[in-house]
Amino acid sequence: MGFRGEGALLTDGAPVDVPRDAAREAAHEELRKAVYHQNEPGPVERLVDWIEEQFGRAVDDVASPLGGGGHAALVVLLLLLLVLGVVLWRRYGAPRRAARASGLFTGAQGPRSAAQHRADAAAHAARGDWEDAVREQMRALVRGLEERTVLSPRPGRTADEAAAEAGRALPDQARELASAARLFDDIAFGERPADERAYRLLADLDQTLGRTRPVPAAVGGGTA
The missing domain is CATH 1.20.120 (Four Helix Bundle (Hemerythrin (Met), subunit A))
Structure with a gap:
């Protein structure tokens, strides 16, 4: 089954519409919130860039088995944000700005x-x-x-x-x-x-x- 990016076709000719750019932009904005940049911005920036790259690849790989469409991109986005949240929580703990x-x-x-x-x-x-x-x-x-x-x-x-x-x-x-x-x-x-x-x-x-x-x-x- 062939699938590459937004507007691609399945082998049977049916169009697949995965709003990959919109999903990636949502992930980009979430990952760059200030709470994730309180400490050591260099490594965090590199982590953000890496996750954005993996997000793009994951949408390509996962969207087709999930049936395509915005639901596939949303599932991938939520999974990536969940993993990132666990990593950052273990690394920095809860935000302490108010404390x-x-x-x-x-x-x-x-x-x-x-x-x-x-x-x-x-x-x-x-x-x-x-x-x-x-x-x-x-x-x-x-x-x-x-x-x-x-x-x-x-x-x-x-x-x-x-x-x-x-x-x-x-x-x-x-x-x-x-x-x-x-x-x-x-x-x-x-x-x-x-x-x-x-x-x-x-x-x-x-x-x-x-x-x-x-x-x-x-x-x-x-x-x-």
Whole structure:
């Protein structure tokens, strides 16, 4: 049975109408949604291109046994999107864009001091619960800055916001603070596994910040 593309004929002369271009365009638009491009766009782009190529071939191979027509292309499209969804879910997990906006102390067990957060972090670390250890240690770091009035207490503040604000008062540690916030986000929102090294990095930075004096704000345009 011969079949090649849109408008081809079966061997008995009956026309086959498979809207391959329309189906491929639908797949193209679905595959290029922003959620699939949050991380490592290079490999994802290559995956999209490969799937588009396979889609075209699959329509040619599958449409005829299925009887041709738009139903064959739709079946192939749905199967390919299902496979892609499973691959991307296993690689990146659920989209976390909204979660990244969560406040650093959201879900914490009531107001706690920096010392209490440090103790909780150390207890989690002793059990090997590195994700919870990282979470509590980041909270201890920020709470410590609040207790020293480097930061003013503010509900809903994210790790990124805390790092940016603290970096202005502690410019020598601004880069380390930004790196710590990124590390916390990557671990807390499921994109990177926590480990002892991440916990130690935050704990060491917490100690360094405790020994660092903030830079006074400039008065009258001069440098304090």
